[in-house]
Each structure stands twice: as structure tokens, then as C-alpha cells.
Amino acid sequence: MEIRVYRNEKEIGEAAGKIICSLVNEKPDCVLGFATGASPVPVYEYLTEQYNEGKVSFKDITTFNLDEYCELPKNHKNSYYTFMQENLFGKIDVNPGKINFLDGNADEATESKRYARAIEESGGIDIQILGIGRNGHIAFNEPGAEFTDEAWKVTLTQSTIDANSKYFDDIPMPRHAMTMGIGSIMKSKKIILIATGHAKAEAVKNMINGPVTPLCPASILQQHKDVIIMLDEAAANLL
Ligand code: PGA
Numbered sequence: 001m002e003i004r005v006y007r008n009e010k011e012i013g014e015a016a017g018k019i020i021c022s023l024v025n026e027k028p029d030c031v032l033g034f035a036t037g038a039s040p041v042p043v044y045e046y047l048t049e050q051y052n053e054g055k056v057s058f059k060d061i062t063t064f065n066l067d068e069y070c071e072l073p074k075n076h077k078n079s080y081y082t083f084m085q086e087n088l089f090g091k092i093d094v095n096p097g098k099i100n101f102l103d104g105n106a107d108e109a110t111e112s113k114r115y116a117r118a119i120e121e122s123g124g125i126d127i128q129i130l131g132i133g134r135n136g137h138i139a140f141n142e143p144g145a146e147f148t149d150e151a152w153k154v155t156l157t158q159s160t161i162d163a164n165s166k167y168f169d170d171i172p173m174p175r176h177a178m179t180m181g182i183g184s185i186m187k188s189k190k191i192i193l194i195a196t197g198h199a200k201a202e203a204v205k206n207m208i209n210g211p212v213t214p215l216c217p218a219s220i221l222q223q224h225k226d227v228i229i230m231l232d233e234a235a236a237n238l239l
Contacts, residue, residue, distance in 0.1 A: 001208060001221060002228045005236045009196050012230045013042025016192050019228075020047060020127060021056045029060040031119075033128030033185075034088070035139070036065065036080040039194040040129050044088040051092045062098045062122045063089075064115075066130070066139035066185075070104040070153065070176040078168055079104075102151055102178040111178060112151040119184060128188035132195045135159040136203040136216035140179035143215045149183035163199075182220055191227040193218070195235040204231060205238040 006012045020043070023030050034040070050056045068080045075082060081101050089099060100118055103111055119125060130138050135157060141148055142157045154177055165173040185191070195204050207218035208229065221227050 001224075003208065003231065003236070003239070004228060005231050005233060008232060009042045012194055012196065012232065013044075013046045016040075016043045016129065016194060016230060017046030017050065019190075019192065020129075021050050023127060024056050024058060024061060027126070028057070029062070030126040031062045031064070031122045031124060033064050033066065033125040033180075033188055034084060035129045035131050036067070036083045037131045039131035039196060041087055043129060043194070047088060048091045058092045058094045060098075061094060062100070063094065064100045064119055064122070064125060064180070065102070066128075067177050067179040068102045068104040069174040070178060071174040072104060074101075074103070078171075078173075102180070104174075104176075104178045106178075108153040108178070112181075115180070116150045116184060119187075125188040127190045127192060128185060130185070130191060130193040130218075132193060132200060132203050132207065132218050133160055134163055134199050134203055136206055136218050138182070138185060138193070138218045138221070140177040141182050141185075141217045143217060145214060147183070147214050147217070147220055148181035150181045151178055151184065152181055153177070154179050182217060186220060186224055188224075189226065191221065191224055192230060193221065193227065194230045196232040198234045198237065200235040201238045204229070204235050208239060 072079050135143055140154050206216040210219055212219045212222050
């Protein structure tokens with residue numbers, strides 16, 4: 001694991017964004033794994049700026065997102081599909097036919113196989129962006145008894161509901177989500193995990209210095225050969 005500490009979120013956005021842009025310029029048809037939540041937003045701002053300045057084109061990339069809520073229509077304002085449209089996809093020249101999302105309302109087993117096949121057929125994810133939950137989750141792989149493999153339907157924990165329910169002002173936050181599994185995430189060729197703020201410090205400490213255990217799903221990243229952890233000082237506070 002390579003740990004890098006930055007002064008602020010903007011610097012993280014720029015650092016992660018530069019790695020992505022240089023891959024896209026070198027390999028225009030690369031495969032990018034995107035995450036939702038507050039952590040990656042500065043990265044998406046940087047990518048949008050670079051696109052607006054004519055320094056990069058995303059027209060040939062393929063994308064896979066990590067997760068999607070169940071019990072929510074795809075176009076609902078709180079869906080992760082909408083989040084990506086608003087924060088990145090609607091602002092750059094990505095080909096809508098090459099955007100891949102889990103369907104939170106599909107049959108779990110069928111959807112899991114479909115997503116795994118789609119990732120494999122794309123050639124695999126070149127760079128996967130990740131956040132981390134306060135409880136150590138990556139994507140929506142919540143702490144549990146074992147590491148998961150391919151995409152599956154998860155029951156969200158109270159910690160995740162507490163962190164994300166602030167985004168739901170008209171309906172209760174869904175209690176379930178479809179998420180890429182730990183096994184699929186670990187197959188990504190390169191992983192960049194972003195964590196900012198004091199609320200993440202404990203999870204970051206457990207991820208980096210704790211044992212590899214499903215009780216802290218992010219700890220599995222200790223076994224990945226190419227992972228960069230980008231932190232601000234608050235998130236790195238307990239290291
Ligand atoms: P956040 O979420 O970036 O909104 O803090 C990260 C996560 O829960 O994985």
C-alpha cells in the first residue's frame with residue numbers, strides 16, 4: 001500500500017485526476033471504475049476541468065460503478081446513476097453506451113453474473129476509485145463474517161444509514177443495495193482509495209495497520225499489489 005497525505009481535498013482530486021488523465025491519454029479505451037459519495041467529487045471536478053480545457057477526451061472509455069441502491073428507480077434524484085450524471089458523466093464526452101451500472105432492482109444472482117461477465121469482457125478495470133465507510137466498508141461491502149466475491153445484495157448497516165440518510169429528504173433511505181463484491185474490486189489492476197475528514201480516521205487506521213479481516217472490509221487492500229491511499233491530514237490522524 002502506498003500512503004499519500006495531502007493538505008486538502010482539492011489536492012487529492014488533482015493527484016488522483018492526473019493519474020486517471022494520463023492513463024486515458026495513453027490508453028483512450030481504458031476501463032475506469034468509479035465510486036459515488038463525497039470523497040471522489042474533487043476527482044470528478046478535476047476530470048471535468050481537464051475535459052473543458054481540451055486536455056483529455058473520455059469518448060472511448062468504459063466505466064463501471066461500484067454500487068446502486070435497491071428499491072429506487074434508476075432516475076431517482078438519489079440514485080447513484082443520477083449522482084454520476086450530475087457530477088461527471090453529464091459534463092464530459094463519455095459514451096452513454098459504455099457506462100455500466102448495477103441494477104438495484106434486478107434479480108440478485110442474474111445481475112451478479114451479468115456484471116462479472118461485463119467487467120471480464122471489457123478486459124478488466126484499469127483504475128478503480130474507492131472511498132471508505134466509517135465502518136471500514138468499501139463499495140457497500142459492509143463488515144461481516146466473510147469477504148464476498150462477485151456483486152451481491154447487501155443489507156446496509158446502521159453506520160451507513162446514519163452517514164447517508166442526510167441525502168434523502170423526501171423518502172426514507174433504502175435499506176438494501178447491490179454492490180460489487182470484494183473479489184471483483186481486488187481484480188482491478190490499480191486502486192486509488194480516497195478518505196478525508198476525522199470521521200474516517202479510525203477506519204483508515206484499521207485498514208492500514210489492523211489485521212486483514214472481513215470486520216474491516218477495506219483491510220483486504222493490504223493484499224493488493226497496486227493500491228494508493230490518498231488521505232488528508234484529518235483522515236491520517238491516527239496513523
Ligand atoms: P463518502 O462515502 O465519500 O460520502 O464519505 C464513502 C463510502 O461510504 O464509501
